Structures are given as structure tokens and as C-alpha cells.
């Protein structure tokens with residue numbers, strides 16, 4: 001491993017530390033749930049920044065690492081410098097049994113020889129070090145711990161790692177706050193901080209307002225590394241709730257309507273807070289072309305889509321035809337990956353939306369472009385359909401009622417009924433269903449029939 005490029009204030013041992021960790025990380029990193037490069041071998045690491053948060057000479061050492069992971073590009077893809085991942089490495093003489101699942105390995109040489117290194121977020125003490133650094137707005141090396149001073153952060157909140165299946169890692173502090181530590185990080189503005197901050201400035205209560213955040217400046221570029229928000233205690237997510245109601249044969253229309261209202265509140269606040277744009281004929285054509293290209297790539301990746309391709313293309317042709325008629329749409333910042341799993345219902349019945357990162361597979365710059373709000377609505381409509389097809393026997397009437405109630409709720413608050421834009425809505429729903437086919441084929445092949453049933457309907 002090359003010598004560490006350390007920000008000022010970092011440790012004398014960091015270069016050696018990385019050299020001794022290299023073989024351990026090779027074995028450990030690709031097995032992590034949040035590692036996005038699965039299926040391609042890891043050929044090496046380059047340290048981007050190494051910061052000592054607790055010196056290793058005590059009972060507990062703690063390092064913050066940003067690591068570039070080198071992997072061969074996918075066949076036909078452009079050469080890529082490698083994704084940058086964020087790690088928190090704990091160092092102890094020996095691991096207590098409760099931390100066994102966190103083990104990375106035993107170090108055999110270098111300054112940490114004889115010590116054990118592990119995934120520090122499993123351990124309450126290192127996680128509490130992060131909260132304390134946020135509370136006190138610490139600066140350590142190139143790490144900047146920032147906070148909104150209007151919100152109080154109490155001392156001594158006890159940390160626990162969330163065990164949910166997720167793309168990043170989250171720690172809950174005393175049921176008061178949740179810290180999302182981003183794993184694959186990119187330079188520039190991150191919508192997962194940008195949009196909740198903008199919504200909080202607008203006074204929109206539908207999104208937990210960021211309390212604090214961690215940033216790094218690397219080669220003059222800012223990286224958002226973690227975001228702390230109030231924890232919605234006792235909340236259930238929309239997906240769990242929908243499946244529970246379906247299993248009981250209960251209707252979900254009242255909740256769907258409340259979700260429609262919440263989505264409209266968020267869209268209205270985002271349109272006020274951040275720039276909007278008008279999509280003219282040229283942009284509509286580009287939009288339709290992009291959808292068509294994604295369909296072509298999806299058919300190549302998942303050939304079972306083949307028989308439906310021409311039927312699905314009709315939705316995109318209809319969109320391009322609207323461009324020919326000179327139709328325009330307003331575009332604005334949106335959630336970008338809205339589905340039932342991104343909606344939390346507090347015990348009081350209030351809904352919140354979370355996770356504004358956008359679709360992780362899309363390039364970061366594209367995720368921050370203004371887009372028609374209908375795209376988020378299409379995501380939610382797909383989600384009701386998903387729920388109705390995931391619970392034992394399909395429940396098309398249940399899905400229809402939810403979809404209608406969601407649009408009603410949206411129209412009540414925004415004054416715009418998404419069903420008055422059927423061509424755009426259908427094109428976005430088709431695009432999302434195609435994405436889902438690829439997603440399920442890659443990640444959950446047993447679920448493939450769920451989006452495929454929508455594909456059959458949309459292609460007819």
C-alpha cells in the first residue's frame with residue numbers, strides 16, 4: 001500500500017497502519033453489505049486520508065479512513081479511478097465476545113502488531129466519540145464536525161448500531177438521534193444533506209432536520225461523510241405497514257392519502273427553496289431518449305424483458321410526441337428514489353420522508369438536476385403495486401385504491417393532480433419498472449416476478 005496522504009494533524013503511524021491493515025481489508029471489505037463493487041475483484045487500495053481519533057496506545061484506538069478501492073472496470077465500461085469508501089477502524093488488545101461480529105483481523109506487523117482491529121461502529125464507545133465530536137464541533141486533521149447550534153445535543157447519549165439492511169451504516173443515540181455514516185463517498189454537494197437542510201430552512205416538518213454533519217476537505221474538494229438527524233422513535237416504515245395491513249386484509253387508502261399529502265408538502269417546499277427549470281421540447285426529447293437507452297441496456301442485461309420491449313417503447317414515443325406538440329413542464333428538485341421504504345410513520349400517525357441520496361446507480365451530478373415532480377409520484381405508485389404483488393395472492397384492487405388515494409392526497413395539497421399528466425406519469429412508471437427488473441435480477445432474483453407483472457401491464 002502506498003504511503004498515506006494524511007491531512008495535517010494526523011498520526012505518525014498512519015502509513016504503517018495502512019500497510020499492516022492491507023491484507024486484512026482485502027478479505028474483509030468485499031464481504032460488507034454496503035460494499036458496492038461486489039462481483040469484481042479488489043486489486044488494491046490507496047489511502048485518501050487517515051485520521052487518528054483516539055491514539056492506539058490506550059485501551060482503545062480509533063482511526064477514520066477514507067480509502068480508494070481499485071477494481072477492474074465492468075466489461076466495456078470506462079476505466080475508473082476506484083470508489084472511495086469511509087471506514088472507522090477500532091484497535092484493541094483483544095475483542096470482547098460481544099464485538100466478535102465486528103472483527104476485521106489480528107495485526108501481525110507494524111506499530112499495531114499484536115493488536116486486533118475491528119469495525120468500530122459496532123462498539124458504543126467509538127460511536128459516542130463521533131457524537132461528542134459533532135456536539136463540540138471538533139476539527140481533527142481534515143475532518144470538520146459541524147452542527148446546527150439551534151438544536152441541542154445532550155451529552156452521554158448511548159450509541160447502538162442499526163442492524164437494518166442498508167447501503168450505508170446508521171447509529172442510533174439514545175433514541176434521540178440517528179447518524180448515517182455514508183460508505184461510498186463522492187466529492188461535492190450531497191443531496192442527502194442539501195435537501196433536508198433546504199427543507200428545514202423552509203420550515204417543512206416532513207423531513208427530520210439535520211442536527212449535525214461531518215465533512216472532509218480533500219485536495220480542496222468537500223466530501224459529506226455523515227449526517228445526524230432527530231430519530232423518529234417507535235416509527236414503522238411504509239413498506240412494513242403496507243404489508244401488515246395487506247396481511248390483515250385491511251385497506252391502506254387513508255395512509256396512502258396522507259403519504260400523498262406529505263409528498264406534496266415536500267415538493268412544494270423544495271420548489272420554493274431551490275432553483276426550478278422549464279423542460280422544453282429539446283429536454284423532453286432527451287428525457288425520452290434516456291429512458292429508451294435504459295430500456296435497451298436493460299433488455300441486454302435481463303433478456304426476459306425482450307418480448308415487452310416494443311410495447312414499452314410506446315410509452316417513450318408518446319412522451320417524445322408531446323415534445324413535437326411544444327408541451328413544456330416545470331422541473332424542480334425531488335427526492336429521486338421515493339418508495340414506501342423511504343417513508344416513516346411516527347406513533348402519532350405523522351409521516352416523514354428520509355434518504356434523499358437519489359438512485360445510487362445514477363451519477364451524482366444527474367441526481368441534483370431539477371426534474372418533473374411526477375417522477376417521485378411514479379416511484380410511489382410502483383411501490384403500492386410492489387406491495388400488492390409481494391403479499392401472497394396479488395391484490396390489484398388494494399393497489400388501485402392506494403394509488404388513487406395517494407394522487408388525491410397529493411392534489412389536495414399541491415393543487416396539481418398527477419393523473420392530469422398521464423403520458424409523463426406512464427413514461428416514468430415504465431422507466432422505474434424497467435429499473436426494478438434490473439435491480440431484482442441482480443439483487444433478489446426471487447422478486448423478479450413483481451416488477452415483471454407491471455411490465456406486462458405497461459407494455460400492453
Ligand SMILES: Nc1ncnc2c1ncn2[C@@H]1O[C@H](COP(=O)(O)OP(=O)(O)O)[C@@H](O)[C@H]1O
Nearest residue numbers: 164166167168169178208229230231232354355
Ligand atoms: N430519522 C429517522 N428516524 C428513525 N429511523 C430512521 C431515520 N432515518 C433513517 N431511519 C432508519 O434507518 C434506515 C436506513 O436509513 P436510510 O437513510 O434509508 O439509509 P440507507 O441510505 O443506508 O439505505 C431506514 O430504513 C429507517 O428504518
Ligand SMILES: O=P(O)(O)O[C@H]1O[C@H](CO)[C@@H](O[C@H]2O[C@H](CO)[C@@H](O)[C@H](O)[C@H]2O)[C@H](O)[C@H]1O
Nearest residue numbers: 167239337339340341379382383384386436439
Ligand atoms: O432503498 P434503496 O435506496 O436501497 O432502493 C433500492 O432497494 C429497494 C428495495 O429495498 C428497491 O425498491 C423496490 O422494492 C421495494 C420493496 O422492497 C419497493 O417498495 C419499491 O417500490 C421497489 O422499487 C429500489 O428500487 C432500489 O433502488
